[in-house]
Amino acid sequence: MGKRLELLYIIAAVTGFIILFFNIFPILNTFYWTDIDTIKRTIADKEVLVSIWLSVKCASITTIIAFFLGIPLAYYLARHEFKLKNLVESLVDIPMAIPHTVAGICLLTVLSPRSPIGHFLEANNIEALGTEIGIVIAMLFVSMPLLVDSAKDAFKWVPVRMENVSRSLGANQFRTFAGITFILSWRGILSGMIVTWARAISEFGAVIILSYHPMIAPTLIYERFTTYGMKYAIPANIILIFISIIIFIVLRLVSLGGREKYDTY
């Protein structure tokens, strides 16, 4: 006798199929709308390449900044209970609940010369609006919570007692963090960085409000779509899909590599 078919599994199979179809089909379907020649021409299109490179660059810078800003807080939140912890965690996650154009406008008010921060930037000749700085700020705002949350979860997997043992053996807090905690949670943090990066490169709403120019790839595609229509938006679309997916897969493989090695807990 084979496995009994449980109703819940049948439902899971059907809904699972719907989800996969919903995720994959629109992406694949784009290919029907164009041909190899157009794609070749688009690859040679400097404007497209520049925008894609800008997207990749800004998303990467964003991820690195998020890493250095987010890791210490994530570690503290993973290890300590305090009165206002819930509040702090909610504040960290707030950007995820705000529509992105709204977030963009909020940031714009801060960066405009009428706010103290905007004024300070202006006084020091730092231009944020309409530059790469603006792009990174927009990306950082929407993607930072993902890094903090996933790093926090990763740190929680390392038992406090393991750190205690390390301390009692003579390692100070920093060396314990670097030699034990961080190494053991590195894979989880890397997954978090991938999600952060993916979130950053896909950001559009907040970015166009702060920096329509220089154009990141989503802005360029949006502009081509509104000005010239589908036919001209799709080839750039396809290239961006390719690049995003390839980077995503590569990072994913890196973060999964050697998983069995010491997954004991």
Added chain:
Amino acid sequence: MIHIKNLNIQLGKFQIKRIELKVKKGEFLILLGPTSAGKSVIIEAIAGLVPIKSGKIMVNNRDITELKPEHRNISICYQDYNLFPHMNVRNNICYGLRFKKDKNNPQYQNNFKALVDLLKLEDILNRLPLNLSGGEQQRVSLARGLIGSPDVLLLDEPLSALDPNIKSSIQEELKNIHQTLHTTIIMVTHDFIEANYLAERVAIIHEGEIIQQGYLEDIFQKPKSVFAARFIGVKNIFWIENPQELSLFGLQKPAYIGIRPENIYVSQHPIHADYYFQGEIGDIQNNQIYMEVKCCNSRRGYRAYLTINRFLELGIKKGLPVHFGFNKENLICIKENK
């Protein structure tokens, strides 16, 4: 020598109160108490891992109360081993040496050899913790804690997570380590049998306080309270106030008495014992390696342990008339008032 003076700890609503402890160099002290009595918190405080409210911790006349854990030279081992999963056994054991100022001291090399020998780790030095059994992991964790010659080794229920037969072999190794290396050891356990086997001195902890401490024999023979008596395995504890019984047990005034179940002799024939009763068998409980039977006379029931052989030999069943009793030296007087 370790001297803990009036240690108080507040963790949320839980309190550790007025802990006074003295442990001599090379001594094996066991903190004995039920789950969540606060034993682990006390040893973590000694290691500097939980903040204390007040009190002093002195080691070899050095006040370490304010020192960070890494400067105390006190190792801790937990019941769940906590080996570093990304390092092989050798690197786990030698981890602490990286942080020693005198890391090239040949003494550590000797320690390493001695510990590998003592704990039989030779064959697993290159393995990752993932591939080790619980017993092997605990042995590695002990070696890791001992290699730097700590002033004190703290053990938090080191035997609790192990299978019974592995447990007894690690228990023996612990005793062996203590006798060979003369390390000062403070161990936490809830199991009085472990305490009985390993400890020189025992402190019984109850709800965050030490309710009694002293040499093993003293504690086992003269528990000061009903709680302590019960916790060290005295299963028969009775309040004696009837004049007839008072004179039988030689008591001046009403008091608690206790008798360990293993000290009660049971027979089908009259026996010679300082205290001798007749009655019948009540409840019977099978504890796998021994039988626990209740011998009831007209006043009360006494719990007695019998080996399975003895149990079968006597043909014991519920309601069987029996003679039973115990001797004076096994009578425990508990100095607690009702």
